[in-house]
Amino acid sequence: MRVKICGITRLEDALEAERLGAWAVGFVFAPSKRRVTPEQAAAISRELGPFVRRVGVFVDTPPEEVLEVVRAARLDAVQLHGDEPPEWSEALRARLPVIKAVRLEGPPDPAVLEYPADALLVDGPRPGSGEAYDWAWLEPLARHPRLIVAGGLHPETLPRLLRRFRPYGVDVSSGVEVRPGVKDWGRMAAFLRAVRACG
Numbered sequence: 124m125r126v127k128i129c130g131i132t133r134l135e136d137a138l139e140a141e142r143l144g145a146w147a148v149g150f151v152f153a154p155s156k157r158r159v160t161p162e163q164a165a166a167i168s169r170e171l172g173p174f175v176r177r178v179g180v181f182v183d184t185p186p187e188e189v190l191e192v193v194r195a196a197r198l199d200a201v202q203l204h205g206d207e208p209p210e211w212s213e214a215l216r217a218r219l220p221v222i223k224a225v226r227l228e229g230p231p232d233p234a235v236l237e238y239p240a241d242a243l244l245v246d247g248p249r250p251g252s253g254e255a256y257d258w259a260w261l262e263p264l265a266r267h268p269r270l271i272v273a274g275g276l277h278p279e280t281l282p283r284l285l286r287r288f289r290p291y292g293v294d295v296s297s298g299v300e301v302r303p304g305v306k307d308w309g310r311m312a313a314f315l316r317a318v319r320a321c322g
């Protein structure tokens with residue numbers, strides 16, 4: 124089980140996520156209370172060790188612009204969180220892994236399983252809001268070999284999700300924060316402990 128801590132804006136939070144055993148940290152480059160510049164992300168990226176993945180979150184940004192940020196911020200993977208055409212993902216996949224994020228406002232269209240990407244991230248209706256959704260909507264997507272579940276997760280609800288589904292990974296932002304962009308280290312630790320406890 125892999126954990127991504129998203130919405131990182133501070134070096135100390137990134138280092139703590141790494142120390143606690145997170146597989147990845149996420150930087151939001153789209154309009155958000157957690158938005159960072161490529162320079163801010165680069166300053167954090169260069170202090171992290173080799174085994175933690177730096178993921179950039181983008182919304183409807185053309186591939187050439189995404190790749191400029193990838194270079195500047197030293198990213199290892201990108202997460203496409205908007206309505207990007209499949210060709211944009213294909214163009215990016217030639218250079219680095221792509222995670223396609225889908226917002227769930229109801230039962231998903233199974234066509235999302237066909238989107239060309241290296242992993243599928245299922246998020247709540249308003250990304251980064253901490254808003255949850257009906258987990259029954261995940262059922263048709265559960266067969267995806269690299270399903271990442273996000274959206275309103277927190278240490279208290281995670282065990283129930285993990286008993287029901289065995290996703291490739293989970294992603295959290297609000298559920299481990301003091302306020303947007305500032306992580307709560309105790310809650311990050313509890314989140315990672317909950318994942319380990321579920322094997």
Ligand SMILES: O=C(O)c1ccccc1NCC(=O)[C@H](O)[C@H](O)COP(=O)(O)O
Pocket residue numbers: 129130149151153154155156157180182204246247249250251252253254273274275276294295296297298
């Ligand atoms: O976090 C944001 O503000 C954001 C804004 C625009 C696009 C994506 C954004 N977040 C990216 C994410 O990976 C997930 O939405 C997040 O980890 C799940 O959020 P939460 O429900 O707050 O745990």
